[in-house]
Amino acid sequence: MKRFPAVMSLLVLLSPLVSGQGQRPVLPFEGIIEFKMQNLESVQFFESYIKGDRVRMQTKEKLDYVPIVIQDHGAQTTFLLVTATGRYFQAPMSPGTPEPAVQRFEVEQTAEKETIAGLPCELFIVKMADGELEVWATLALGTVAGFSQSLNQDNPTQPTWESYFTSKGYTGARVIIYNAEGHEQGRYEVTGVTRKAVPESLLRVPRGYERVADQKELVPRRR
DSSP states (O other), X not given: OTHHHHHHHHHHHHHXXXXXXXXXXXXXXXXXXXXXXXXXXXXXXEEEEEETTEEEEXXXXXXXXXXXXXXXXXXXXXXXXXXXXXXXEEEESOOOOOOOOOOOEEEEEEEEEEXXXXXXXXXXXXXXXXXXXXXXXXXXXXXXXXXXXXXXXXXXXXXOHHHHHHHTTOEEEEEEEEETTSOEEEEEEEEEEEEOOOOGGGGSOOTTOEEOSSGGGGSOOOO
């Protein structure tokens, strides 16, 4: 149970990293994207099932007590499911958070290229006040649900580094975070891509699950 908060925090980070939706005239992506999230303490592996505006994210181990996240970007709704308890929590994706501060950054495109999980990628360096990012971005995935819909909807005049890549049709295949001293703090990396039909049943709450009013009720504390 100690992994529960860590997994949740990683899944929260997932949405702006794993997927992008650009303006290129390409078909939406449908299938499975496998990836890993790594920080100074641990490495965890995930898989994301994508179909249209809906995304299902879960750990590859499929642990019964680790929540499954289903995001419906069309309805702007997130569902958290715990199979061990048969419970789910539902919440809006944009719950009226305060207006974010302007994010200042510079993007430098390099000449370096690499193939990551079969995807041809280009290297960009994103320089920020508190460090920099090494972003290996690809145009090969086309439209992937879950990225542009979640970025600064209330204030599109305040761009983020993610929206820079979104506007150009890129998807991040590897993102490495460095602090101001140049030390790596964490990374996200796609490890596999499978284009296939995703069953509707994976993208909705199973029949019979109990809805709870608080996320903490998904896994009741042991007495």
